[in-house]
Amino acid sequence: MFEILANSGASLGERFRGLVNWLCAPEKFVSLATVGFILALVAYRKWTKPKVILTVTILFSIFYFGSMTDHNFFKIITKPDNVPITMLIFFTGFVTWLAFRQAAINDERTERGEPLLEAGSDDKVLVWPDLVYTELICLVLCTVFLIVWAIILKAPLEPPANPSVIPNPSKAPWYFLGLQELLVYFDPWIAGVLLPGLIIFGLVALPFIDKNPRGNGYYTLKERPFVISVYMFGWVIMWIVLIIVGTFLRGPNWNFFGPYEYWDSHRPVALLNINVSDVFWIVMPSKWNLPWKPGLPNQAALGGLVPAYIIREAPGLVLLGFYFFVMPVLLAKTAFKKIFSQLGMIRYVVFWILMSWMLLVPIKMVLRWLFNLKYFLAITEWFFNV
Amino acid sequence: MSVIGRVGDYFRNSQVWGSVFRHGVPRDRRTRAMAVLSNVFLHLHPVAVRKSGIRLSFTWCMGGLTFFLFLAETVTGVLLMFYYRPTVEYAYVDIQGLRAHVTLGLLREIHRWGAHAMVIAIWLHMLRVFLTGSYKPPREFNWGVGVILLVLTLLLSFTGYLLPWDQLAIWAITVGSNMARATPFLGHEGPGASLLQVAGVPLVTAGSDARFGLLAGTFVGPNALLRFYVLHCVFIPVVVTVLIAVHFWRIRKDGGISGPL
Numbered sequence: 003m004f005e006i007l008a009n010s011g012a013s014l015g016e017r018f019r020g021l022v023n024w025l026c027a028p029e030k031f032v033s034l035a036t037v038g039f040i041l042a043l044v045a046y047r048k049w050t051k052p053k054v055i056l057t058v059t060i061l062f063s064i065f066y067f068g069s070m071t072d073h074n075f076f077k078i079i080t081k082p083d084n085v086p087i088t089m090l091i092f093f094t095g096f097v098t099w100l101a102f103r104q105a106a107i108n109d110e111r112t113e114r115g116e117p118l119l120e121a122g123s124d125d126k127v128l129v130w131p132d133l134v135y136t137e138l139i140c141l142v143l144c145t146v147f148l149i150v151w152a153i154i155l156k157a158p159l160e161p162p163a164n165p166s167v168i169p170n171p172s173k174a175p176w177y178f179l180g181l182q183e184l185l186v187y188f189d190p191w192i193a194g195v196l197l198p199g200l201i202i203f204g205l206v207a208l209p210f211i212d213k214n215p216r217g218n219g220y221y222t223l224k225e226r227p228f229v230i231s232v233y234m235f236g237w238v239i240m241w242i243v244l245i246i247v248g249t250f251l252r253g254p255n256w257n258f259f260g261p262y263e264y265w266d267s268h269r270p271v272a273l274l275n276i277n278v279s280d281v282f283w284i285v286m287p288s289k290w291n292l293p294w295k296p297g298l299p300n301q302a303a304l305g306g307l308v309p310a311y312i313i314r315e316a317p318g319l320v321l322l323g324f325y326f327f328v329m330p331v332l333l334a335k336t337a338f339k340k341i342f343s344q345l346g347m348i349r350y351v352v353f354w355i356l357m358s359w360m361l362l363v364p365i366k367m368v369l370r371w372l373f374n375l376k377y378f379l380a381i382t383e384w385f386f387n388v
Numbered sequence: 389m390s391v392i393g394r395v396g397d398y399f400r401n402s403q404v405w406g407s408v409f410r411h412g413v414p415r416d417r418r419t420r421a422m423a424v425l426s427n428v429f430l431h432l433h434p435v436a437v438r439k440s441g442i443r444l445s446f447t448w449c450m451g452g453l454t455f456f457l458f459l460a461e462t463v464t465g466v467l468l469m470f471y472y473r474p475t476v477e478y479a480y481v482d483i484q485g486l487r488a489h490v491t492l493g494l495l496r497e498i499h500r501w502g503a504h505a506m507v508i509a510i511w512l513h514m515l516r517v518f519l520t521g522s523y524k525p526p527r528e529f530n531w532g533v534g535v536i537l538l539v540l541t542l543l544l545s546f547t548g549y550l551l552p553w554d555q556l557a558i559w560a561i562t563v564g565s566n567m568a569r570a571t572p573f574l575g576h577e578g579p580g581a582s583l584l585q586v587a588g589v590p591l592v593t594a595g596s597d598a599r600f601g602l603l604a605g606t607f608v609g610p611n612a613l614l615r616f617y618v619l620h621c622v623f624i625p626v627v628v629t630v631l632i633a634v635h636f637w638r639i640r641k642d643g644g645i646s647g648p649l
Contacts, residue, residue, distance in 0.1 A: 083556070086504035090511075097448055097512050101519045104445065120446065120647050126436040130420040133433060133442050140449045141456050148460065148505065152497035159487065160554040162480045165607065172559045175549050177507050177542060182563065191578045194567025205535045209528035217521040219646040221446075226521065233518055385570070386579040 023260025179248030441645035474617035
């Protein structure tokens with residue numbers, strides 16, 4: 003980092019761009035986003051103050067729209083189908099602020115024993131005119147917004163479909179970019195089928211797993227910190243941030259590029275991914291003096307009863323077995339003791355299935371970025387890789 | 389009384405007006421209640437609602453906007469169907485023709501940007517419902533219906549993405565639908581698919597798996613275009629309409645806009 007900033011040959015703008023590109027390497031970008039996310043949850047009463055958030059918004063807008071002076075950033079952001087992403091960033095930011103601002107006010111009021119913002123359930127107003135006019139105004143504003151957008155920006159139409167010309171990069175529609183990003187770390191049956199299925203199932207199951215009766219019908223964080231933290235982690239980091247990564251940082255050959263970097267499709271990238279089995283059977287014995295010789299086992303054991311791939315993948319099986327089956331038991335006796343007693347056995351099992359898969363995503367991403375780890379479990383014979 | 393007021397009263401007292409609106413001008417409590425009760429569209433609402441429930445900072449109006457965008461998509465979509473034929477020969481040139489020759493050629497822009505806006509609006513609606521804890525009893529079931537509506541909204545957008553039949557379309561759909569061939573047991577490259585065989589003949593092949601069912605072929609070709617067109621214009625919108633009815637009905641039955649118990 004300091005070399006980039008201290009590079010005396012470069013102009014100030016070049017140094018700034020270098021710094022941002024450096025910070026946008028995936029492991030730093032997602033880590034920074036996560037740290038920011040945790041700070042935001044902890045200090046939600048501080049940053050939601052109108053003055054603080056206004057300053058942050060202005061600074062971010064200067065950075066975001068100022069970045070348009072960079073040619074490569076400009077090219078990404080002005081692609082017609084990427085315009086919704088700019089809107090998504092600002093709208094999501096705004097409503098998240100609105101929600102946490104009200105949560106902060108409500109939590110302070112509850113502490114002082116005052117009524118909630120939403121109090122007064124007997125205070126009724128007639129739908130005509132109070133509600134129908136609000137709806138009418140929203141509808142008119144939305145129509146105007148849509149028509150202005152349609153006048154300013156033409157819908158994209160690229161050259162006609164041609165199965166023999168593959169664009170590089172080939173990107174899914176922007177709302178699926180988070181899922182496409184998962185394809186890098188998981189096989190398609192997990193990234194494209196299992197994880198989306200679990201997201202849908204988990205959302206539907208949410209009201210039956212969250213047994214906390216408080217916080218029903220008003221904004222609060224203090225009364226349901228765990229559920230909100232988990233949900234917001236999934237929504238902000240695992241969904242929005244991955245869409246942003248897929249839009250701004252993924253270039254040709256699905257390689258990582260800084261937001262101000264030229265998308266060079268000929269940039270060579272070393273592909274040296276290794277599996278847990280490689281680490282256990284090859285890397286470890288060649289580094290340390292271990293009782294087995296470097297090399298993947300390829301002989302079945304016990305007269306063919308245990309196939310070779312089971313022995314080869316034994317380290318991964320043990321790791322995943324511990325993660326999926328032993329961890330929940332240990333957690334139920336320690337950190338999740340209260341949750342376990344609240345949920346009971348069946349709900350806790352469902353909770354752990356959802357939780358474990360959700361956490362496996364960032365775990366695998368970080369291990370890939372830092373150690374080039376590909377699979378915990380690589381039974382390629384059966385298309386069964388985790 | 390001014391002239392305009394008198395002309396207005398003349399119309400409002402006429403037999404024609406009275407046959408359409410079966411209540412007086414909504415100026416007092418009774419007629420305002422009647423205005424909502426006796427109108428098939430407005431009676432989705434209750435007569436009275438909690439004051440704090442309809443604050444814009446509480447609801448963000450995102451659910452309503454999602455519904456409005458769905459209606460806008462339906463209207464523009466039906467109009468677009470006049471100009472579009474879902475075949476490989478015509479799809480692309482029809483879009484070009486639409487751009488060049490059709491008066492009010494904004495239709496396609498409104499339809500496309502409205503679709504993007506609908507995806508954002510439904511996400512934010514869900515965020516609001518989550519952060520106010522409005523999925524908690526007695527609204528668990530309606531939250532589930534909402535999740536299905538969210539998935540269908542994404543599928544609507546996804547199926548529509550293919551229809552212009554340009555490079556953007558087929559490659560985005562190719563990337564997206566490639567996942568289906570890795571479905572466990574049902575995709576020919578998915579785990580477990582090799583177990584499904586009868587007398588050594590595999591049941592799940594490139595010509596019979598989940599992806600084949602989605603695309604009606606092994607690649608994004610003419611059959612896929614027709615299939616996505618029908619899904620986009622008929623099947624998914626009909627299912628969505630039914631589920632929206634259930635969703636709205638259950639809002640009322642579960643106690644209206646949520647609030648502190």
